[in-house]
Amino acid sequence: MAGANQKGRSALLRISLGWLGLVVLAVAWQLAATAIGKTIFPTFTTSIVAAVRLVTGHILVSDILPSIGRTILGFVISAIVGITAGLIIGYNENARTWTGTLFDFLRSLPTPLLVPIAVVIFGINGHMVIATIVTAAIWPILINTANGTSSIEPTMLDTAKTYGLRGKSLFLRVVLPAASPQIFAGLRIALSVSLVVMVVAEMLGGGSGIGYYISNAQQSFNISGSYGGVIILASLGWIFDSLFLVFERRMLAWQRGTVGGMIDA
Amino acid sequence: MIREITETNQEEQGKTLQRGRRRSYGRLRPLGGVVIALLLWELLSVSHVVNEAALPTPTATFAAILSNSGKLASATLGTLEAWALGIVVAAIAGVIIGTLVGRSRIADAATETLVRMMRPLPSLALIPIAILIAGLGLKMTAGLVSFAAFWPIFINARAGVHQVDNRYLESAHALGLRRLELIRRVVIPAAAPMIASGIQVAISLALVVTVSVELVGGTGGLGQFVLLAQQGNATATMFAGVIVGGFLGWALNAVYLKMIDRALPWKSQGERS
Structure with a gap:
């Protein structure tokens, strides 16, 4: 009992220390900005005020919400296509050898280079942003799914087959769950990739959205506005990541205690 | 490497030979995937499915x-x-x-x-x-x-x-x-x-x-x-x-x-x- 209490207290200490680190950074920013006193480097409070004004003003509907929608839609499309293709490639050795070199090349493409192509094909709009997100976010999901699937213990598959599982039910009930820890690791990377690509695509030709807003604010010397936009993006990234971790913990609850030798969690 | 060696040791000699021949075909297969992708790309742009001006061959x-x-x-x-x-x-x-x-x-x-x-x-x-x-x-x-x-x-x-x-x-x-x-x-x-x-x-x-x-x-x-x-x-x-x-x-x-x-x-x- 006392041990559990102590453990709770040290976890609390860790979390509060973590937030303290952030506070120290904010104070350092404030002091540095006041000391330098240049318009291109506004103080922390000015930037926070600008961020709050963005969230409460019309920018929320015109730019922030569309960006969130595009990111989520791009991520979901990548997840569906990436997991499906990854399962097939991971399960089928022939598919793996045939696609190996091609996928190696495609995933090393620096995605922002594809934005001009997407602009030519789709025009300047949200579809272009979503298409660009998919070309980048699909790879971490596909590769992690394929790795997770191909490293499933053959005994597990053989056992399932002995019990008469075939085709769809074999995939849904054995292959997918066994590969899911790796799939989730890939999904988490893909989520932050989606956010990164969303920003650069919007800067180059979104027509609207938070990335468009930030680069517009910079070009019209609305300096606190562009800092505010960056703060909103950082918070968005943090919120997405935290929500994802909650989702992952729920989906993989069955797995806790079966690996890693931790029973107390 | 190590795993490969133990695997081939378990197999008979004839099979090792066959594996070797299969591997040289195997090296061509990943390139086959690239060739197929290039052909698809060519087809897509020649058949005007995607805007011709947007997709060169x-x-x-x-x-x-x-x-x-x-x-x-x-x-x-x-x-x-x-x-x-x-x-x-x-x-x-x-x-x-x-x-x-x-x-x-x-x-x-x-x-x-x-x-x-x-x-x-x-x-x-x-x-x-x-x-x-x-x-x-x-x-x-x-x-x-x-x-x-x-x-x-x-x-x-x-x-x-x-x-x-x-x-x-x-x-x-x-x-x-x-x-x-x-x-x-x-x-x-x-x-x-x-x-x-x-x-x-x-x-x-x-x-x-x-x-x-x-x-x-x-x-x-x-x-x-x-x-x-x-x-x-x-x-x-x-x-x-x-x-x-x-x-x-x-x-x-x-x-x-x-x-x-x-x-x-x-x-x-x-x-x-």
Whole structure:
């Protein structure tokens, strides 16, 4: 009992220390900005005020919400296509050898280079942003799914087959769950990739959205506005990541205690 | 390697021969995938499924690579320069700071939330701010690249230091290694595989950031090459730039993996056992 209490207290200490680190950074920013006193480097409070004004003003509907929608839609499309293709490639050795070199090349493409192509094909709009997100976010999901699937213990598959599982039910009930820890690791990377690509695509030709807003604010010397936009993006990234971790913990609850030798969690 | 040898030992000689022959076909198969993809691309653009002006044929693209080879080479060098500057600074800072933070319990806890916020922060959002502060140029590009590439290296170094086996630390301590010596001779080598994969992530991230700055700021390199081609409606030239960018990313990764295989032979051994 006392041990559990102590453990709770040290976890609390860790979390509060973590937030303290952030506070120290904010104070350092404030002091540095006041000391330098240049318009291109506004103080922390000015930037926070600008961020709050963005969230409460019309920018929320015109730019922030569309960006969130595009990111989520791009991520979901990548997840569906990436997991499906990854399962097939991971399960089928022939598919793996045939696609190996091609996928190696495609995933090393620096995605922002594809934005001009997407602009030519789709025009300047949200579809272009979503298409660009998919070309980048699909790879971490596909590769992690394929790795997770191909490293499933053959005994597990053989056992399932002995019990008469075939085709769809074999995939849904054995292959997918066994590969899911790796799939989730890939999904988490893909989520932050989606956010990164969303920003650069919007800067180059979104027509609207938070990335468009930030680069517009910079070009019209609305300096606190562009800092505010960056703060909103950082918070968005943090919120997405935290929500994802909650989702992952729920989906993989069955797995806790079966690996890693931790029973107390 | 080891697994392959034991596998072939279990098989009879005849089967080994057959495997050898199959492997030489096997080497062609990945290229077959590329050929099929190229054919599909050709079909797509010839059959006008996608807007003809938007999708040049692969042959037109390769012709554009050849006719622009001089410009493409200097653009690639420009991109490489900013990339290399950024990644070197990021690697040095990331490994040193990550190791020190990982060794200190207080610094480690104090950076926890910061790391959780910075990890998914799109560094590309900072491009406008970097332009405001530093203006357009190599310094700004390299600075932003090193900022973005710093995080995966720092995070992995910090995590790698945590995972060092306590037995190593205790034995090193018993042998009289202290502080810096301990970090240099025990902690960093033990954390090296983690650090190496952090750098691998950083290498492709740095290329993405370099190209993005070039696209947004028009600061030369492959990004500007592609942007100019798009503005001039030269789609084949645009595709040429993108394909060269893909080869660059692929080559950087391949060279790095070769280097890691040489420098950290204990990394792959650990994975095998």
